Amino acid sequence: RGRWAAAGPGRAGADAVSAPAQGGGSAVIDMENMDDTSGSSFEDMGEMHQRMKEEEEEEAEGEAGAGEEEDGEFLGMKGLRGQLGRQVADQMWQVGKRQASRAFSLYANIDILRPYFDVEPVQVRARLLESMIPVKMINFPQKIAGELYGPLMLVFTLVAILLHGMKTSDTIIREGTLMGTAIGTCFGYWLGVSSFMYFLAYLCNAQITMVQMLSLLGYGLFGHCITLFVTYNIHFHSLFYIFWLVVGGLSTLRMVAVLVSRTVGHTQRLILCGTLAALHMLFLLYLHFAYHKVVEGILDTLEGPNMPPFQRVARDIPVVSNAVLNTTAKAIALTL
């Protein structure tokens, strides 16, 4: 269709030289030669529209007189207006067709995800509880349900809990918004770490698909949600560490056991499980300390292209490392 639109005005100019009937005939032949892959009535309407406009154009040119037909470009006022009108109509039809096909493909994409949301509430509840119970049998590949409803809801719950934590700790975001940071952190972790682990699993010959990995990691966030929900409200460091070890540890053990059951070879198992355990536990640690209630002031920052989205200092980082960070940042900024 794009070819037709681009060639339209040129062809009309060329037709002005020859007789109108011949121009009409060539236009019809051209339209029939185009490969029309879809048989929808929308296409037919467009073709009829084009044909009508072309005939109008030919009539207008015929009335303009023979004298103006010497110059192919200049069609006279009537011809010019008809040409512009035809081009505008053509453009509008193109845009409409593009929008319709885009809308259709969007709807089709939703149906691709439909099987992953086919769950019952009891199943979701069972899987939530199971995510905290490590399996004992690691010699037999454990079944992972490829479901996306539970993980998605858990990610959104984590976003809500994070928002609450950020608000109660008076986090000040310089570049960005609270909501954006919370959503970015949670979704970034879920999607990014899942993709990374899937890539590692591919390297280590583990039998797991991308959807299963997303599901496994998503359900592992249940422990994070519980821990953060409790410790954002009750601020005791020792309580957090206990929760971190027990709750975080249980969910990590569950994920690790499932992965081990699906991998062969000691080295591969070690790589996969070590990475997953480290990332999972460190994420919980990060979420707690990054949005912890601040007592001391904010870290001094330098304006520069590498400025992080928010600047905080947690209470537990000793003064020495703080000073080291400061001097390092200053040195980098000076060299840039």
Next chain:
Amino acid sequence: FPGLADVSISQDIPVEGEITVPVGSHSPDEDYSTLDEPVKDTIMRDLKAVGKKFVHVMYPKKSSALLRDWDLWGPLVLCVSLALMLQGGSADSKDDGGPQFAEVFVIIWFGAVVITLNSKLLGGTISFFQSLCVLGYCVLPLTVAMLVCRLVLLAGAGTVSFIIRLIVVGAMFGWSTLASTAFLADSQPPNRKALVVYPIFLFYFVISWMILTFTPQ
């Protein structure tokens, strides 16, 4: 049709009758052509439709009026007023610690879209815009709660006012969730209602939390 070729009538059967078209109600054309009516009529009709939907939200019965003629005027008005009232409420005036207009707007519309997609993926029979319409209209109790909170905060910001605000926001949050559940859960298969209700609960919870933690400068 050879039998119909001869349509002559024999002479001894009188053919008589009345050929008048009964002029009763308006012809269908006049009913649907609203281009020629005065602007006031159009606006009043739309306002009445919006007002009727507000009433449906405040007294959630199982009626299909909200679903049948969906419109997004009400949600837009509610969203804009809520975002305006929530603007600039932060302890630190230098930085944006509180939700800004754009943030509230995006949260409400993005959240509504996500819930709608979720309910469609779970096998819901409701259409995209109908669901958006219901979720937007059910923000009305929370907007009322925001108004009340602002008035209470004018009086002072102590523990008592916090308790009052907590009770009011909590009640309105429950009302919103119940109202939207009454409309949306019917379109789901019966054993999956909880799966649809939870995101709605979370969505209104986030909005209520934004209202509750609002402190004017």
